Amino acid sequence: MNDKEVLEAALFAAGEPLDAKELATLVGKPPEYVSELLKSLIEEYKTRETSLELVETGERYVMQVKPAYAEKVRSIAPREFETPVLRTLAVIAYHQPVTQAEVVSIRGNKAYSHVVALEERELIKSVPHRRTKMLTITPTFVEYFGIETNDPKLIRKMIEKVAKGQISA
Amino acid sequence: MNDKEVLEAALFAAGEPLDAKELATLVGKPPEYVSELLKSLIEEYKTRETSLELVETGERYVMQVKPAYAEKVRSIAPREFETPVLRTLAVIAYHQPVTQAEVVSIRGNKAYSHVVALEERELIKSVPHRRTKMLTITPTFVEYFGIETNDPKLIRKMIEKVAKGQISA
């Protein structure tokens, strides 16, 4: 069991970028040593016939699918949200500002728990509105989907355009 | 972009076992062709200096950390289940077939919610048994822990060994 392979296993298992310090703790060696090893591991990956790559990104290291293969396997990678939750988010984004009552009438009673999950993830926010809640999307939503505006009207227009297949998002 | 590398990227991205049929759809080739390619990819991984492995498990294929490196990087890997849930699972696997009532008497009332989570993940299954449920482990369990058998006696032996700290399953 050599250190370089431990680093490789760690980057695979983490599924997100790790910094040299975290990795150094893991192998019980100084961060400089780890950085050196990672450099040579990155080079090795470049020479291997593989669709995976190791990348250094702002002092952190990540194992990922090479960009050329990313689109091809996207459908297989698990999504952050289950389909029903995503569907509820879509309804909120399109109709916002929209009351929870309205969302529930479109999506059914299961939407209550979706709203809770989406609020926790800060993709939507709510303010009390009579006996229900008024829901809107947040700056986090705008950033998450790489949208350039947070004007509800423009967002709706853009959604309509994408839906009609005029532009690809 | 060659097919073999697409398969590798897919197994990396999925994080769970995929069958030849799913992978065949992805590359748009027959499953037999995909199985052949996977066989040679598995061999390649064996010759590479790497801590990752490709394994065939019950007609499905999965990419994972080699057992020798597993404990070393476990602290960095996101956990799917908390320790108490994994302990409840050990109780079920050890005593199976076992009633939920029995599991609760060993593990306490918190075991109810553990059983729900484990059933959702299909690691255990239940059939109604008088007023309670009779629980057994599933093929998914066998695959998840990389156990080579689903013989209850051998599984019990394995758990005894883990309890005594002899192996790391």
Next chain:
Amino acid sequence: MIDEPVEILVNLAKDGEIDPWNIDIVDVTDKFLKRLEEREQLDLWVSARTLLYASILLRMKSEVLVEEGDKGDEWDFFGFQPECFQDFQIETYPPLRPKIRRRSKRPVTLTELIDELKKAIDLREKREIRRMRRGRSRPTAEDTLRVIEQEDLENRIRAVMKKLKRIFKRQKKVVFSELVEERTPADIVQAYIPLLFLAIRKKIWLEQKELFGDIYIKSR
């Protein structure tokens, strides 16, 4: 927050911090409803949640009771301890350790979000068509609550109690369906909610012999 104590209790029971076996649900719920009554107006949301939490506690408790009874049966049936306890007395069940795979979830793309929007619209249309075919619409929980909020709940409760008292003079039992003027979802709910409050305030008994069967109202 007034609704916190019960929620905390439920969570404690769920986490195994307290034994649901030893909670006096009636006591907890009574105290709680009393506090609600002390306020000027009943908040239906809060009282509905109280009922929900009480029912969760009750379920936990009954599960324990049912299963306790069950275990006894089983030992009797076998007449001895199951085999697995005889050969090896395992003391600590180890947390099993799964294989290490990559557990990473990718963000959703905008295109996927919009695809789901299309499906949501399709689904809604299908549902509306079904509704039209059925000739009536199924209300959501929000619709129901909106119906209630238009009314002064306390006045309705008083009116229902008055009506029941009149009937109880003639007979011991009332069938719920007799209280409903028109069998629309809104009317059914409007007739039912005051009964729930009256039952909780121990003015009446509610009894339902079978699921979806008729509900019988008795004086107490």
